[in-house]
Amino acid sequence: MLEAATRSVAIREADEPVGRPAHIVIRDLDMAFGDFVVMRGLSFTISRGDVFVIMGGSGCGKSTLMRTMVGLLEPARGEVLYDGASFTAAPPERREEMLRKMGVLFQQGALWSSLTLAENIALPLQQYTRLGPAAIAEVVDLKLSLVGLRGFGDYYPAAISGGMRKRAGLARAMALDPEILFFDEPSAGLDPISSKLLDDLILELRTSLGATIVLVTHELPSIFAIATNGVFLDTESRTMVATGSPQQMLASCPNPNVQTFLRRGAPARGAGASSAPGSEES
Amino acid sequence: MTEPHELSFRRDEGQALEVRLAGSWTKAEGLPAVDELRRAIDLPAPPTRVAFDARGVLRWDSALVAVVDRLVELARARGVPVALDGLPAGVVRLVALADAVPERAGAAAAGRSPGLAARLGEVVLALWDDVVGFVPFIGDSVLAITALLTGRARMRVTDFFLAMQDCGASALGIVSLISLLVGLILAFVGAVQLQQFGATIYVADLVGIAMTREMGAMMTGIIMAGRTGASFAAQIGNMKVTEEIDALRTFGISPMEFLVLPRMAALFLMMPLLTLYSDFVGMAGGMIVGVGMLDLTPEQYVKHTMDAVSMTNFSIGVVKGSVFGVLVALAGCLRGMQCGNDSAAVGRATTSAVVTSIVLIIVTDAVFTVICNVLGL
Incomplete structure (x- = not known):
């Protein structure tokens, strides 16, 4: 009980945006596939310790934005900065260094299927640390325990459930103790209870590891439960139409698309409904 | 009703x-x-x-x-x-x-099938993309090999050994069967012709030279294209679909070094051995026909084969085998890496890997033949 109370206080303290330094800056970002522009003119800042949610309807470019932020796609224009240093303009070696401070959880876990869970987590440690096999086994054991999979190290990804794969993917993403964790649709394909447990785990990790968390999701319960800040990408105008915490957006964003989204299709309130899409809010 | x-x-x-x-x-x-x-x-x-x-x-x-x-x-x-x-x-x-x-x-227009000229254009452009796509891949492979030789490559030794087992020992069965049959066929076709001149003993020369110079390497190459090249393309293609390759990249691990290098190295090392093995099994096939049909003794057949087949013939076959191994690995891995994001794309990648490998093997073999001819080998 006491522990739970302390934890919730800690979360609330961390929620305070005042004075927290910028961790990730997106500047004038355009994303395109060939001639098709997915999103244009994205500019926002993610503070250290934020649980930042990238939201928007299906197919609006949320995952594309995340993939651009971790270097899997190149932007058509603009840049992504981590701690003030440009990631998009960095040479390959520098980029690799920056990537080591990030962990990514893919939608289906993306565990390497020919390796056991333990080998999956051990691989980044073998590549980037000087730890011996015994020490690596210790770290792997710890990471698996953190996501509730102690004892599953020798299982292959095909032998465990979707929810477990996702948690194992999270353990792998945390292998190098990253400063930033990216999550691509963490709740997709999970039942409500597993989804809630994963949300709790994300909050717990953010508090205990002090990591900045970037989530791509359209799950409203998760968005309202854990996000401290976010950006809304609009499919129609192909740009961002709102930034701020989900609660702020719901309370004061005049954009009807944002209101409809956050109210799960329920009609927006009178004032907001008449406003044109594309109006900026913060 | x-x-x-x-x-x-x-x-x-x-x-x-x-x-x-x-x-x-x-x-x-x-x-x-x-x-x-x-x-x-x-x-x-x-x-x-x-x-x-x-x-x-x-x-x-x-x-x-x-x-x-x-x-x-x-x-x-x-x-x-x-x-x-x-x-x-x-x-x-x-x-x-x-x-x-x-x-x-524009939604309806996108689904409309294009005219003949447009389709022809698409085919040519796709073919051009195919050719152009190979160039950077070869460049990346050279960089990965350089990294391997200088000890900077990020790959697991276990993967290399697993790939060696997969494209070496595990392939022995099919290589034995096909090589034996190819040896039998060569001997049989030769025997029918040579019997007319009473020169049946030359079946040993025919089978020995054909197997060592050409058929051993080529048949092994084609078997490996259908067996291992297809498997490389399917494995890597599927890893692309399940975002496993993206996961490697986000850890700063190059898929070229981690996935392509162990497979290429394994096939490069295993192919000459398989080629030699195929040569001997093929010659054994020839001997079955020689001894069984042509009333030659095994000693006669072996002696004649040893006289006819020179070290040069063996060497040409083995060099070809190594080159075919690299080509099969390159085509398989390239098609896997180029794979789209759905299961149909994995099927296309696999088919394309086999077709590309076989075309490359035959073209390269033709080039080898011309070179050997010019050099008088």
């Missing part, structure tokens, strides 16, 4: 069109042609309004909804107002649902 449906049109003096529907309107009875509907709307001239009378409809499913929706679309395109109130309530709701989201501009 299906009951026929009825569809009739009635124009009143005020030029309003009443569409009368009766009977059973289900998919089992079929749908009227669009032209019939279009004629009813257009002739003699577009009506002032369209109304429905569906009191006689006994049963309906999406067939009726499709007909009504088409009529509504035709009428609206001509600016004619439509009254749906004469239809069953369910049909009205479904037509409203179908019309709720307007057709997205």
Whole structure:
């Protein structure tokens, strides 16, 4: 009980945006596939310790934005900065260094299927640390325990459930103790209870590891439960139409698309409904 | 037993069109042609309004909804107002649902099949992309090999050994079978011709030289293309679909070093051994025909083979085998890395890997033959 109370206080303290330094800056970002522009003119800042949610309807470019932020796609224009240093303009070696401070959880876990869970987590440690096999086994054991999979190290990804794969993917993403964790649709394909447990785990990790968390999701319960800040990408105008915490957006964003989204299709309130899409809010 | 449906049109003096529907309107009875509907709307001239009378409809499913929706679309395109109130309530709701989201501009055009010239152009462009796609991949492979030779490559030694086992020991069965049969066939074809001149002993020369110079390496190459090259493409392609390759990249691990290098190195090392093995099994096949059909003794056959087959022949075969190994690995891994993001793409990648490998093997073999001829080998 006491522990739970302390934890919730800690979360609330961390929620305070005042004075927290910028961790990730997106500047004038355009994303395109060939001639098709997915999103244009994205500019926002993610503070250290934020649980930042990238939201928007299906197919609006949320995952594309995340993939651009971790270097899997190149932007058509603009840049992504981590701690003030440009990631998009960095040479390959520098980029690799920056990537080591990030962990990514893919939608289906993306565990390497020919390796056991333990080998999956051990691989980044073998590549980037000087730890011996015994020490690596210790770290792997710890990471698996953190996501509730102690004892599953020798299982292959095909032998465990979707929810477990996702948690194992999270353990792998945390292998190098990253400063930033990216999550691509963490709740997709999970039942409500597993989804809630994963949300709790994300909050717990953010508090205990002090990591900045970037989530791509359209799950409203998760968005309202854990996000401290976010950006809304609009499919129609192909740009961002709102930034701020989900609660702020719901309370004061005049954009009807944002209101409809956050109210799960329920009609927006009178004032907001008449406003044109594309109006900026913060 | 299906009951026929009825569809009739009635124009009143005020030029309003009443569409009368009766009977059973289900998919089992079929749908009227669009032209019939279009004629009813257009002739003699577009009506002032369209109304429905569906009191006689006994049963309906999406067939009726499709007909009504088409009529509504035709009428609206001509600016004619439509009254749906004469239809069953369910049909009205479904037509409203179908019309709720307007057709997205350009959506229909995207699905339309292009003309012959456009398709030909697409094929040529795809072929060009294929050729151009190979160049950076070869460049990346050279960089990965350099990294391996300088000890900077990030790959797991276990993966290398696993790949060696997969494309070495595990392939022995099929290589044995095919090589033995190829040796038998060569000997048999040769024997039929040579018997006419009473020169059957030269079957040993024929089989020995053909296996060591050409058939050993080529047959092993083709087997490995179908077996291992396809498997590389499917494995890597599937890893692309499940985002495993993206996961490697986010850890700063190059898929070229981690996935392609161990496979390429394994095939490069295993192919010469398999080629040599195939040479000997093929010659054994020849000996079965020689001893069984041509009344030669095993000693005679072996002696003649040893006299005829030089070290040069063996060397040419082994060098070819190594080169074919690299080509099969390159084609398999390249097609895997180029794979799209769905399961159909994995199938295409696999097919393409085998086709590319076999084409490369045959073309390279032709080049080798010309070079050997020029060098007098």
